[in-house]
Amino acid sequence: MSGINYSEKIPNNVNLSGDRALQRALEHWQPNYLQWWQEMGPEGAQNFDVYLRTAVSVQPDGWANFDHVKMPDYRWGIFLAPQDGNRKAHFGEHIGRDVWQEAPGEHRANLRRIIVTQGDTEPASVEQQRHLGLTAPSQYDLRNLFQVNVEEGRHLWAMVYLLHRYFGRDGREEADALLQRNSGDQDSPRILGAFNEKTPDWLAFYMFTYFTDRDGKFQLCALAESSFDPLARTTKFMLTEEAHHMFVGESGVSRVLQRTCEVMNQLKTDDPAALRAAGVIDLPTVQRYLNFHYSVTIDLFGADQSSNAAIFYSSGLKGRYEESKRTDDHQLKNDTYRVLEVANGQLREIEVPMLNALNEVLRDDFIRDSMAGIGRWNKVMEKNGIAFRLRVPHKAFNRKIGTLAGIRVSPEGEVLSDEQWKNHENSWLPTAEDRAFVASLMGRVVEPGKFANWIAPPVIGVNRQPINFEYVRFN
Amino acid sequence: MTAPIPTHVIKQHLIDPEICIRCNTCEETCPIDAITHDSNNYVVNPEICNSCMACVPPCPTGAIDNWLKVLSDQAYGMDAQFGWNELPAEQALDETPAVAPAAVITVSIDSGDDPANDLQGMPSTSAGASIPPWSAAHPYVNLYTHKNPVMATVVGNYRVTDEDTESDIHHIVLDFGDAPFPVLEGQSIAVFPPGADSAGRAYHARQYSIASPRDGERPRYNNLSLTVKRVTAGYDGKPILGVCSNYLCDLKKNDTVQVIGPFGNTFLMPNQEDSNLIMICTGTGSAPMRAMTERCRRLVKDKGFSGKLMLFFGARTQRELPYFGPLMNLPKDFIDINLALSRSTDQPKRYVQDLIRERAGEVAALLESDKTCIYVCGLKGMEAGVIDALQDVVSGAGRHWLDVHSQLKSQGRLHFETY
C-alpha cells in the first residue's frame, strides 16, 4: 500500500479502483481541474520540463523522487500517510476512543467546513502566483515556484478526495465550488482574506511562502491531530510538502537580504535611494513587506475568541499544534489563556477560557515559529556587519479580524488615533512606490546559474545539484 | 587514573543550522526518534542515530545531509548542537601531541577550535547577550579539556530538597587540591561519568553550573560546589536513569571525579559595587544564582556591595526548592525573593513569568538603571515565557521592548543558560 499507483488516471494509494462510483466522480472532477490549471496555473509555462520532486510512495524513501517532469503532466493525485490501526482520539471529549474512519453524523457539517476552508487556500495560492513565472530571478527560483504550485494543486486534490469520499453530494458540490471561486474575484473570492491579496512580485512571493505557507503548516499540524483519521492522514502527508514552501520563503528572503547587504558594504551606504539606484531592495522596504505579510497572515488564524474553535477541539475535529507532545489534560475545560484587548485606549491582556482561545493559542505558536526564522534572517545582517534588524510588528498591528480588527496600533504596540496612523502608515506598510520599485526590478533571468541582481544565489542547489544545473528545460 | 579511552573516527550526523528551516519533517520521519529540537535548533542525538538515512530525502533543504568526521569520544552532544548558529569546522584528526601538563595553564577566552567547545554553555537563545557585562572579572575557560582532564575529590554531598519530594537535588562539593582551578560565578564545569554506553562508546561529559562564589564553597579553599538534580525520567516523562546525574548524586566523600572546564565567558556578574541583579530560575537553575548571591553576601560584609538583588525562583512546591532554608534566612533588605510555586496546595499555580508580571513596578524600576543585569537559568521551556513577561513589564512602563532588549543585549546585561 505504500507505493503510489501511477498507471491510473488519478494516481493514488487509497485503492481508488476498488470504489467505482467514487472513481467516476473524481474522474469527472479531474477535467475541470485541468481546465482550471490551464487558465489559472503559472502563466506562459505550459510546456516546460521542470526538475520536480514527486512522491512515488508515502514512505520516507519514496516521497522525494527527483526528475524532469513536463508541466501539464504532473501526476496530481491522492496520497494518504499510512494508516495506524490503533490510533485513538487523544484530546477532546472522545479521548481514548478509537478514531473515526467515517465522518460521524453530528460532526459532518463542521468537518466539511474545516476541509473546505483548508481546501480553498490551496488553489488560491496558485492563482495568486500565476504571473510570477514571467519574472523569475533564476531557473532555480522558477523551478521552486513550480514545485510550490504543483504541490498546492495536489493539496487541493487531497481535500477534494475527502469531500467526495466522505461527504456525499454536499461534498461533491463543495468540491466543484473550489474551482469556481478565484483569488481576488469580485463576485466569488476565496474564503479567507489573505488569499485574495495579490502576490505581484517575488519579494511578496517569498514573504507569502514564509508567512502564509507557515500558517498552512500550523493549520495542517492541528488537523493532523484530528480524530477523523482520513483527515489526519491526508494532512500528515501534506505537511511533508508544505515544508518545502516555507523553505522557498525563508531562503528567498535570506538571499534578498544577503544581496542587499553585499551592495551596502560595497557602496558603504545604507541610504535607500542609493541602494535602489544600485538595483537592490533596501532593508526598510523588506521590513514593510514583512509587516504587511505578517499581519495579514496572523489574521488567518481567526477571531481571538471563538466558540467554533472550542467546538472543533472538544469534539476532536481539530487539535492544537503538537497536541500529542503537550502534557496537560487535553480537555482544557478549566484552563485559561491570555488574549489582548483594547480598554481605555490601551492594549491589555485578559484571561479567557482556554477552549475559546484556541485560535489565539495556534496564532501564538505560529508567532513563535516565525520569529525564530526572522532571527535567522537577522544573522545575515549580523554576519555582514550591518546594524539593521528585522522585527515582527506587534500582534495587534494592522489586524482585520477579531477583537483587534480596525484598531490602529503601531508596530511597537501603541494604540494610535486615525491621524497618527495615517502619518506613519507609509513607513510601516509597503507603499505604492515601494511596490512599483520592487516591480521594476522584476525581469526574467533564464540562463542556468545566473541570478537577477537583487538576489544572491542559494547556498546549495536542489537535491544537491549544482547551482548552474538546468532546472528548467524550456523546450 | 585517567584511563585512556579507545577512540576511533566516526562520521557524526549533524544538521546545518544555517540552512535548516526547522520544519520538523526530519523529526517526524526518523524511525527511532534520534532527532529532536528546542527553540533554537533541530539536532541529531549521536547516541541514537544509526545513520539509516531515512530522514535525508524528505528534508526540503538539504540541511540534514551533513556528516562530520569526529573522534568517537568527541562527538558533539545535543547540548552543544542546540547552541550552534553554524556548523563547526571539521576537526583536524591527526592526533596532536599531548597537551601541556596540567600545571601549565593555557588561557584562552575564545574557545574557537577547542574540542571542548561542544560543552560550551552557549546562550541558548539569541534573546540573550553574547558578551558579558563590561565590568565582569576576566574568566578563565578551557583550562582542562578532553585531553587533559583534572581529578577533583568529593568533600561533601548532601540532599537539598526534602526527603519525601520527587525531586532529588544534591549539593556536591568538589576539591581540586593543588590543581589550579580558578572560576567565576556563572561559569560551569563538565564531568565525565565513568563507563561506556551500549555501543561501547565512552560517555560524553555533562555540564553543571557552579553554585559557589569565586573564592570557593569554603572561602579560600580550592573547591567549588554543584547543584545536581538526579534525572529519573527523560523530558518526555518516561522513566530513565540519567547517567551522570545519578553517578554524581551517589558519590561518597573522598571519591574522585574527572572534570573539564571551566566553561562560560558571558553569563558573568558585573563587578561594580552598586550593580543590581535580577535572577530568574527554576530548579537547578538556582546554582549560578546561589553563586552570585553568595558572592554579594560576602562582599556586603566588607561593605563592598550596595546594589539590589531580586530573585524569581520557580519550583513545584516549597519543599522541592533547593536551598530553601538558607535562602529564607537571607535578610529581606539584601535580597527580594519571589517564589513561584506551581503545585502548592494552598495557592493557585504560579510560574516565574506570573511573578515577574506581578512585580512589574519593581522590575521596571530596576531596568531603568544600566547597572542592572538579568540572568535566566533552568528549564529550556522557561525562556519564551520570561521574555514575554519582561516585554510586558517594559511596555507597561511605557518603553519600547525592542529598544530596551537590544540595549540589554548589546551591553551584555541579559543572559540565558537553559537546558
Ligand SMILES: Cc1cc2nc3c(=O)[nH]c(=O)nc-3n(C[C@H](O)[C@H](O)[C@H](O)COP(=O)(O)OP(=O)(O)OC[C@H]3O[C@@H](n4cnc5c(N)ncnc54)[C@H](O)[C@@H]3O)c2cc1C
Ligand atoms: C550549561 C549547562 C548547565 C547545566 N547545569 C546543570 C546544573 O547546574 N545542575 C543539573 O542538575 N544539571 C545541569 N545541566 C544539565 C546536565 O548537564 C545534564 O544534562 C543532566 O544532569 C542529565 O544528565 P544525565 O547524564 O543524568 O542524563 P542522560 O543520561 O544524559 O539523559 C537521560 C535522559 O534524560 C533526559 N534529560 C537530560 N537532562 C534532563 C533534565 N535536566 N531533566 C529531565 N530530563 C533530562 C535526556 O534527554 C535523556 O532522555 C546543565 C546543562 C547545561 C548545558
Ligand code: SF4
Ligand atoms: S527536515 Fe531539514 S529543514 Fe526540516 S527541520 Fe529537519 S533538517 Fe531542518
Ligand code: SF4
Ligand atoms: S539517519 Fe536515520 S536514525 Fe539518524 S537521524 Fe536520520 S532517520 Fe534518524
